[in-house]
Amino acid sequence: MVPRMNFALTCFIAIVGLAAKPAIAEATYDNPVIEIHRGGLAYDAAGERLAALSMFGQACDMGLPAACTMAGQIEHETASNEKDHIRAARMFARACRAGDDVACKFTGMALGPLSRANSTEPDGVMTFALLAMGEECRHPGGEKACVDAAQLLGEVEEPGIDLVAVKAYGLRACKKEVSTHCRGAAMLPGGTRSSDETFHRNDLLCATGWAGGCDALLEPLMEETAGVDAKRQLNALSAACDERVGIACADLGLYYSQGPESARDPGAAYRYMRYGCDAFVAKACFAFGVMHKKGIGGRIDEKRAVSLVAHACELGSPKACATLARIAGESETGTAAGIAAAEALRRACRLGDTSSCTSGKR
Incomplete structure (x- = not known):
């Protein structure tokens, strides 16, 4: 079972190019991070996107979820290729995992352009499941898919990827459209936890x-x-x-x-x-x-x-x-x-x- 998980994870990271970030550290009021974020908001209000992105990116790296959300928005709005959308989704995912509900919804928004209808054939079962999550996330009632996509976008350490959840998304996607990865999705472990x-x-x-x-x-x-x-x-x-x-x-x-x-x-x-x-x-x-x-x-x-x-x-x-x-x-x-x-x-x-x-x- 373990080799299969490692292989899927390797394919996922290699193809999508996601270097997972650690969980967002909590900040305090005496931390300059909020002032940097406010600078980003001021630049954003003035239409200075690149300056705003720089400020938000700094604050995001310093541990402020809201800044990750705003950086993701700018990345998404200016995206010109799939890598750009993935980068935006990763920003949103960092904020979502820290409790930003808006960012969870935006994770699906960023993954939307990568849906099966608009993307080349994805490589790897994990990528296939990720796109399925993004597709579900963009529709009413898909809140859990938004959160699961955000988790998958950054999960590489303990407690490990939830392969049971991945399988469920993959199989639902396979019912809609047959993919070369459906067999791999079916082979993932199923069942429920105690x-x-x-x-x-x-x-x-x-x-x-x-x-x-x-x-x-x-x-x-x-x-x-x-x-x-x-x-x-x-x-x-x-x-x-x-x-x-x-x-x-x-x-x-x-x-x-x-x-x-x-x-x-x-x-x-x-x-x-x-x-x-x-x-x-x-x-x-x-x-x-x-x-x-x-x-x-x-x-x-x-x-x-x-x-x-x-x-x-x-x-x-x-x-x-x-x-x-x-x-x-x-x-x-x-x-x-x-x-x-x-x-x-x-x-x-x-x-x-x-x-x-x-x-x-x-």
């Missing part, structure tokens, strides 16, 4: 900063799945958060704020959302802003709430940017936290919020 195997894989993924693992630990807690050892799941998330995996902290904040009634703890939710935001998780900053607005876990602080929404916007939350645009539009100055309503709408539109695109044209 609950313990699943937990340990998710725990390892989460501990190394991969959002898919953290989210998988959270899901049964939110749904109160029968037979799940809640304490074990929570301990795994807490351990990852202690190691400054931002998405693990954000997931704990979500659990204590929107989980089962018996688990809700405003103080804990406030604390963990703050940790997630401190690690530059956009959705944690937005949720933390809402908590300040409503006084959840602490006193009401509307000024701080707006500041946090603005921070979530610059970290790539389209919902936060749209909200900031509304706040700015209702203010006397037409700005909020120093950002004009038009600029907030532009950012929201750029991040995929289509309603903001039409609002900006009115």
Whole structure:
């Protein structure tokens, strides 16, 4: 079994040319990375794409998921060949694995031009499965495919490539169109993991900063799945958060704020959302802003709430940017936290919020 996996992985890397990146390290507020990212945003707003890409690329390499997303967008928009699209997908994948939901969707967007309908015959079973993931990701209900594609784009170390998932995508693609790689896809291992195997894989993924693992630990807690050892799941998330995996902290904040009634703890939710935001998780900053607005876990602080929404916007939350645009539009100055309503709408539109695109044209 092992030689087959190594052969597939070798083909995948050799043909597609992907040098996997390590999981994104968490950054702190005293790190200059956010200032570099803001410089990229300023250049992007001014239409200076190359300068913006340089700034975003630096911030991405320093560990800021939002910068990886923005760099991926520019790479995708200026792509002229398949290698360019792969490079963009890799940028998106890095951000997706760190918990940027927008980047997960964009991973499929970047892989779209490489779909079977628009690409030469892909080489290798892994590449074939990757394109199948990208194809599913671009259609409604394909969220899991987006995340799986992002994981496959960067996975080379433990816990190893999920060949069971790869096989499922490959076989679905084979039902639509016969490929020379269908036989290889059928030979990949199938079956399901035990609950313990699943937990340990998710725990390892989460501990190394991969959002898919953290989210998988959270899901049964939110749904109160029968037979799940809640304490074990929570301990795994807490351990990852202690190691400054931002998405693990954000997931704990979500659990204590929107989980089962018996688990809700405003103080804990406030604390963990703050940790997630401190690690530059956009959705944690937005949720933390809402908590300040409503006084959840602490006193009401509307000024701080707006500041946090603005921070979530610059970290790539389209919902936060749209909200900031509304706040700015209702203010006397037409700005909020120093950002004009038009600029907030532009950012929201750029991040995929289509309603903001039409609002900006009115």
